[in-house]
Amino acid sequence: MQEKVGAVLVIGGGVGGIRTAFDLAESGFKVYLTDRSPGIGGTLYQLETWFPDNQCELCKLLPVFNRDECSQFCLRRDLSHPNIELIPNSSVTKLTGEPGNFKATLNIKSRWVIEEKCTACGLCAGVCPVEVDDEFNRGLQKRKAIYVRNPQSVPNVYSIDHENCTKCGKCVTICPTKAIALNMPDTKRELAVGAVIVSSGSNEFDVSRIGQYGYGRYANVLTNIQLERLLANTGPTGGELLRPSDKKAPNKIAILQCVGSRDTERNYCSEVCCMYALKESIMLKKQYPDTEVTIFYMDIRAFGKDYYRYHLRAQDSGVKFARCRVSRIRENPKSKNLFLLARAEDGKSISSEYDMVVLSAAQCPSPHLSELGKILNIHTNQWGFVETPEFYPTRTSHNGIFVSGSASGPSDICETVLKSSAAACEAATVISSARHQSETKTSEHEHKAEQDEEAKIAIFVCHCGEEIGAVVDFEKTLASTKKLLNVVTVEDVGFLCQKETLEKIKRSVTKTGANRVIMAACAPYHYYRLFNDTLNEVGIDASMWQLVNFREELAWVHKDKRDLATAKAQNLLAMAVDRLRTQETLTAQVMAVTPKCLIVGGGISGLTSALFLAEQGFEVDIVERTGELGGHSRQIYFDSPQSFVKGIIEKVNNNLKIKINLNSEVIGISGNAGNYKARIKSTDGKIAETNHGAIIIATGAKDYQPTEYLYGKDKRVITQHELQKRLAEWKLDKASTVVMIQCVGSRNNAHPYCNRVCCSEAIANAIKIKEKSPDTQVFILNRDIMTYGFKEQNYTKAREAGVLFQRYEAGKEPEVNTSNRTLTVAVNDPGLPGKLEIETDLLVLSTGYVAEDNQTLAKMLSLELTADGFFKEVDTKFRPVDTIIDGIFITGLANAPRNLGEKIIEAQAAAQRTANLLSRDKIKSGRVISEVDAHRCSCCGICVEVCPFEARYLDEDNKVAVVKEILCQGCGICATACPNGAAKLRSLKDKQVFSMIDAAF
Template sequence: MEVLKQPRYVDETKCTACGVCATYCPVPVPDAYDENLANRTAIYIPYAQAAPSAYVVDPNYCLFLNRQECKQCTRTCGADAINFDQRPEVLTYQVGALILSPGFKTFDPARVPSYHYADSLNIVTGKEFERICSASGPYIGKILRPSDLRKPDKIAFIQCIGSRDRASGNPYCSSVCCKYAVKDAIVALEHEPDLDITIFFMDMRLYGKGFETFYERAMAQGVKFVRARVSEIKEHPQTKGLTLRYVTEDGSLKKDSFDLVVLAHGIEAPEGNSALAMAASIRLNEYGFCETSLFSPLDTARKGIFVAGAFQGPKSIPDSVIQAGGAAASAAELLASVRNTMVSEKVYPDERSEPDEPPKIGVFVCHCGKNIGAVVDVQEVKKYADTLADVLVVEDNLYSCSQDTQALIRETVIKHKLNRIVVAACTPRTHESLFQDTIREAGLNKCLVEMVNIRDQCSWVHMHQKGAATEKAKELIRMGIAKARLIQPLSEAVIGVIPKGLIVGGGLSGMTAALSLVRQGFECYLIERSSDLGGNLRHTYFTLDGSDPQKHLDRLRREVRDHDNIHVFTGATIRESDGFVGNFRTVLSFGNGENGRTIEVEHGTIIISTGATPYQPDEYLYGKHENVLLQQALEERLAHRKLGPKDLNHVVMIQCVGSRDKTHPYCSAVCCGQAIKNALKIKEINPDANVTILYRDVMTYGFSEDYYALARDRGIVFMRYGPDHKPRVEDIDGVIRVTVQNQLMKKNIIIDADLLVLSTAMVPRENRKLVEQLKVPLSADEFFLESH
């Protein structure tokens, strides 16, 4: 593989990132990282956590590279790192696999003339507003409008800018805009609680784990949500205020004035995608993203080249992270035969060992941007920590996890010969290992760091009690320092890892994980409590894109059953499990009661893939009328031809049954797609069928928006209902009568249906026993809780 490396004109092996060169550089340049809301210099570090942490010269603005003038950076660089003789070079690498993750670009709102984005400083994009809110941004986290640096009183967010819009060339949904708009609205209110914020939207697509609760939180904090499409934004020439004209759901034309407007702009395929596709011999879809298939979403058209993140299609951070792990596993499958070759081991300095030395403690208090700093008085906490016994150094840092702060901690430990470190920041669950590695690089034993969680336990839970949060932070730090005095260095024993995995749950994800493990060269045990493998995929017969789920299931089952290193146990559950990372012992039970057969297996890791199941409702005549079905049952009947054209004249589907409510306060992410898929199948069987889908918000995110448009083109009717006006279903002499309030006319519509289909929530399987056995936590919704 050949890679073209552009010159940075700075020797990254010499650069210490001291910043003196940037101090003396005379050329101001709009800073792309700050969305051009602030300036940098022609020599700069792209952003605080850039890797490598070394400066780079911008050849478009450097006076020496363009006019042979200046060279101030050369004269002031004490490390002699500036090198204007660098030239582009082609680097050649021998690789066994390639992962493409070039990301995305954002839509330019100037392409929508009626919004006048290019004409008003007070109309900003979502990314620009993110930087405005950031403590490391151009306004140091203060919410100011760019035209006059005055605090805005009213802010409007407008959704779907460059998304769900055929005129812009992007008919798909960008999947993230609703989420980041709600997040930014909440963050803005954390900074300025008296802001008046309105979000204009078509559908609020806050699907998936935890996002619906976020939506409810925003409404509880006073964010207004208006279902409308804004047609025009006009700026007042004197005040620079903005007037929005919009049409509401009932057809009324309205207008409102705001001080700042945020355009939630969507995602487009990255720059250079065509050149990359040509170089890598992969295919792009019609929108310029990498083309993959439904059941192999990480595989490109070329074997050995994988894709991860938004280059595969618009997606959120959690989805991108999951894909990254999957792509790495796919690459590891190809490289299994050469594992542990070409490995370079990280070398640490010798540990300082002075057991009789009194405690010398360094305390590092993190602002975490505004996460901590906007609530906890960090300076007061810092002064307090400095008064405590055995504390030699106290520092406060904007982001303690950043590369520059890690370097500062290392240097401080060495300079002051510290032998204990206390980091008051966020949760050790995600960041302890980072600080352990940092002090190890400074010559301390990794166990000599103590973390105090003043984010989760102070600023987050006491957001509106700043004084109390500060006092609690001081108390927690005092306790952390007391504990740090007593901690001792520990040596790590080297223990062998059992190269086997245990996978709990034999559905699509479980079987896929099993095959990945064995392709990476490991043995695994796959246990499934039912009598057969497949999970929910056994009841899935169609997909929106026309793939064949049953064919894929048959192939998976065959590959799993035929592989010598996959040991399948059906009708099995875990009776007990103990051990630690790399060494677990689990007893599997077959049959009922204590008299059932058991076997014991040893393994190094556990993968939980127990899945979810459709919620069984007690409303809408379900279980009381034979023609009231769940979507899964409808799909099975359609697949087995148990429903003909005469059975499908009038079909009503109700979305969000047992979902997005107090019992299950989340969107299951799959129900709308499933309803549209089945509705289109009904239209195939009976083109004259009247199919009505009653919905709250249509969650066809990503490229599935195309099928929402197709459904409307085929005559499928979508009628919205509000959570306070749920449909009413009655049995009138054997006929299913559905009454729903039309949101446009505010009148009741009556539909007599041959078939009523309920799209119910996906709920977790009963996992309490498994939680106790494996000692892993659940979320409030009783799904397994991820580490971050």
């Protein structure tokens, strides 16, 4: 067999692709992150906010360790990591080879713009005569034939759309850097990769296909992405909600769910739309409290962690909910208002008028996926999504090719992120032997500025053609700047970003002996890395140069104010000079890592994480409280999952890298990311001390023990688990009626969360009963049926098999009585007067999970718990298995309820996040971190209390606060809290800020 290649091809640069790319890059693999479009970001960049805070927080995707390798900016502006190569405008045309050693051929569509030369000044678009619909804004506005995907595209380079370009040449003439080449051919590129990850995302269902909704004909019928764009600050209306027909604010808005999904053609649930609709309606209500918002739905599928609370929040904010499917929409041709016709639950028809209708369009596979599937030789399912096995939902039919995000089925951001880390984990497992082989080596240069050497500052000012030059008076600016203390040269250099200029700068730095540099140019997102690499070559370290933004923050925004803008330019340079004068060379702290993981909990989640870590080459210690591995999964009685679980346990048992400690508990943890010390106590009283680089908490959850509905008092009342056990052995002969009640012990005041798995479990059990005994009547009393994604098929199958679904409302729970030995369930039918009474032989309660008593462990690890007692993740969307304590991860039921397949994904994700940390011998702190002036420190502990990352502690013996450099994220909150400046943020010390203020005017 050939040697494996430590590089991975990621197809699709949406949130999933980005997560995968970071995970692989961080753990020592080279990543080619490709996308068909000219910029990365996918659907995600079209949205600005999301659950749970209706904020962005995208930046939380950035690496925590070795973070200086990566750009430290908003990801909507920049993504750069030495191990990640962005290849936009590209598509895979051929793949050969075998797992570990593929050859992929890419076709890279020419931008007709030379990337290195384009400064994104936008003059070209200004003169371009061709206007076409802007797909980023879903046709709500126009763009030119030469364009950027969105105002701050990553990469921020213009592209020409070949189909619409008339080749008039106006852009070529106006481009100040001669960056446009209209005949530049497409290129082919061959990549050697060890694995491939398909992360091509999904497309919205073409809602115009549902003729009765009138999309495309009626101006005020929009899709949910269009609504997102209307609400977006970067959207066509600047975030103001104006309906297309008359640009007026709508007063009544209807949001229609399941458009194009949960129907005969696409019998799956699109999974994300309920949360979309909830978010949009909460935002609408916040921004326009008087606007009426109604969601027309079948079930509100808010099944994820804390999603139900969000559902309640929407209710509280005044959003109306109508449980019915709209049959058609008619437009009033005059007012352009819309009439919805629907049939309510009680059978009555409804007709009401709305100003605007939003269609929650189904997620469909990307149209290119079928072709891609053929090229990659992977199977797709009946709807065209990539087919995956039940328990390894990121694997495809082709070894070495994995899938993440919505390419394999509808997924929201959280699921996508989990799947993406899981896919990264699978890929890394295939090529773990080639880890660090294909990494981009970052060269280390000698840095010349010594701590006590006098500052010599060189300043280079960019004209950016006329972009800056037209607004700032250069002569004046240069003259005043030259007079500043410690400035050795101020040079006006034309285009700072061009190769020739950078050579010139290098020569000038060498000649003048400058040890600090200021680049006055454009926003740091464009050329930070280029400038940094260039300056590094002449001994200027990242901490010793600074960028001053003369373009986006000055010239472009103060066009007609030459005098004031010039004064501001002078001041900004003076401020930068004064900051740099006292700047010290910063070096990162380096810490050795123990490449071993501690996993607390030997359930399926912990075992899966252990297995994948071991297969990636890391040692693992599992600590299990009981005498047996498998946890909750042992309660699974059906064959296929049971044998799967057995398989995992066997593999774990046979893996030499995994050490299993049964009947043991962790009683103490000290240390931090990279180096933890754990004390493990076994029931025989022995205490062992072990070292680990990371910890995964997989301690599971408890089954809810129902007190409702005569459970424990009447033998005929059982839980779904108990039913499953009986079904596996088929002990149900006598039951002619079975009633199941959903949401027992969940979605109530005591447990305000959805348990996610119970609906599918109930339906699976109901189908089993119907298969064995078709005459048994099965009722499922439910509030919303949570058969998200492809589970919807089972819901249909159950209904077809004759399972009767009866809804009940919160507050009107079913009543259960025994009299004369009969067990009766009475339930209010929301649609009908009176009650439905069912005599039943068996009453099955769908109970979920409640959190374990996690307090002790949480306290030991300084972790936070959610209101429901589960472990709290850093960020629901972007860091779903990370905890606030770096190097400690959570997975499985300890985090939130999940089904088996989802647990595998999450466990793989946790394994991958762990591998990111363990894969290097040493981890580096950031350069910009906080520090303590020990002599001044009063050891008051305020800094320790305010640090969000537990990156400080008090050394009580020496009476001084100490920074754990590796954990410090460099936010500087400690420095602000410290009254006397003993806590300092490197690069932005009080002294520096003060001198900047002094220099400001």
